[in-house]
Amino acid sequence: MKSRNKKLLAIGLAVVGLAIVAALVLNAFRNNLVFFFTPSQVAKGEAPKDRAFRIGGLVEKGTMKRSADGMTVTFIVTDTALTMPVSYSVKEYGPLPDLFKEGKGMVAEGKLGADGTFQATQVLAKHDENYMPPEAASAIAQAQKAQTLVK
Amino acid sequence: MSFSIYKYASPMTFYGLAGKMIPWFSWGAAILAGLGLYIAFFMAPTDFQQGEAYRVIFIHVPAAWMSMFIYMVMAFWSAVGLAWNTRLSFMMSRALAPTGALFAFLSLWTGAMWGKPMWGAWWVWDARLTSSLVLFFLYVGIIALWSAIDDRRRGDKAGALLILVGAINVPIIYFSVKWWNTLHQGASVSLMQAPSMAAIMLMGMLVMAIAAWFYSIAVAMVRVRGIILERERQTEWVKELLEKN
Numbered sequence: 208m209k210s211r212n213k214k215l216l217a218i219g220l221a222v223v224g225l226a227i228v229a230a231l232v233l234n235a236f237r238n239n240l241v242f243f244f245t246p247s248q249v250a251k252g253e254a255p256k257d258r259a260f261r262i263g264g265l266v267e268k269g270t271m272k273r274s275a276d277g278m279t280v281t282f283i284v285t286d287t288a289l290t291m292p293v294s295y296s297v298k299e300y301g302p303l304p305d306l307f308k309e310g311k312g313m314v315a316e317g318k319l320g321a322d323g324t325f326q327a328t329q330v331l332a333k334h335d336e337n338y339m340p341p342e343a344a345s346a347i348a349q350a351q352k353a354q355t356l357v358k
Numbered sequence: 359m360s361f362s363i364y365k366y367a368s369p370m371t372f373y374g375l376a377g378k379m380i381p382w383f384s385w386g387a388a389i390l391a392g393l394g395l396y397i398a399f400f401m402a403p404t405d406f407q408q409g410e411a412y413r414v415i416f417i418h419v420p421a422a423w424m425s426m427f428i429y430m431v432m433a434f435w436s437a438v439g440l441a442w443n444t445r446l447s448f449m450m451s452r453a454l455a456p457t458g459a460l461f462a463f464l465s466l467w468t469g470a471m472w473g474k475p476m477w478g479a480w481w482v483w484d485a486r487l488t489s490s491l492v493l494f495f496l497y498v499g500i501i502a503l504w505s506a507i508d509d510r511r512r513g514d515k516a517g518a519l520l521i522l523v524g525a526i527n528v529p530i531i532y533f534s535v536k537w538w539n540t541l542h543q544g545a546s547v548s549l550m551q552a553p554s555m556a557a558i559m560l561m562g563m564l565v566m567a568i569a570a571w572f573y574s575i576a577v578a579m580v581r582v583r584g585i586i587l588e589r590e591r592q593t594e595w596v597k598e599l600l601e602k603n
Binding site: 211212214215218221224225226229237241242243244245263271299302304305306307308310311314328329331332333334335336337338339340341342343344345 | 403404405406408409412415432437440441443468475476477478479482483484485511523525526530537538539540541543544545546550552555556
C-alpha cells in the first residue's frame, strides 16, 4: 500500500474510532441530555426527585384555568398516556408565551409539589415542524372533523 | 489528456479558475437572494400558528444548513490535505472557515430572535442549541489556532486535526432533535419524507439556501485567491502577475 493511502486509512480509522467514542459517551449521558421529561417518565421515577427539572407534553384541551384574580394558571399536561397537573404563577414569573395554547406542546421548568402538582417557574411553548397558511390548517381541521363524523 | 482535475490542484491554475468563478457566483447570489427575499416577504403566506414571526425561517434555516455543510467541506479538505499533502486543500479550508463562522453565528442569532416571541426564551440549553453553539466555538477555535501558530505548515496540520475531531459534532447537531427530547422542533425538510411545509414557503427557503451556497462559494474564492498570492509570492508566476498589473 502506498504511504499516502496508508495515511488516509489511518485518518479514516481515527475518525471512526472517535465516532464510536462519542456514541458511547453520548449514550452514557443520555439522561442528562434530555431537555424535558414526559409525565410517563416522571411516573416511572426517571425524573430527579429533589431538584428542579422540566416537564414536557401537550396541554390537554379544556383543562386550562385561570384563578379568580387571573394571576395563577393551571392546566394538565399529557403525553397521551399519562397526565400531570401544572400550576404557574403569572404574577411571579411573567406572562405565558403567545404560542401557549390548549392542545399544543409546552415545556415547563419547576418542581414537583407534595400534592402531585408541578409548580412551574417557567413555561415555554414548543411549536411543531408544520408550517402552512391558516386556510390550509382550517381545511385540514375540517377534513379531520368530517372523518370523525363518518366513523 | 485535455482536461484533468489534477491540473486544478495546482494553486497557479486554480487561481485563474477561481477568478473566473467569482463574478458568476456573486451575481447568482445577489439575484437568488433578491428572489428569495421577495418570496419570503411578499409571496409566502402567514403561518397558521406562528403568524409573521415564522419568516425568520428564511434566514435561519439556510444559515444553519450552511454552517454545518461548510464544516463538512472543511473536514473533507482537511482529510485530503493530511493524506496527500496537497497545498490547495489547506488553503480551501482556511478560506471557508470565516464564512462558516458567520453562518453559525447567524443561525444562533436569528434563532434567539425567533425563540423569544415563539418559545418565551432567547436561549435554552437543549441538545440542538447547545451543539450549534459548540459548532460556532469550533469555528472560532480553529481560526484562533491558525492565527496562534506562526509556522504555516504546522498551523495547517494542527487546524486540520482540530477540524476532523470536531466533525463529530455535525451529525450530533443534525440528529439531536431525533435522539433527545428538545425544545427545538424536529426537521420540516428531510430527504426521507415529504416536507411538512406549504410549497411556497418551502420554495422561498430553498431559494435562500441556494443563494447562501452561491455567496459562500464566491467569498471563499475571493479569500482563497488572496491566500494563494500570499503563499506563492516567491514563485515566478505570482511575480509575473504582479508586474503585469
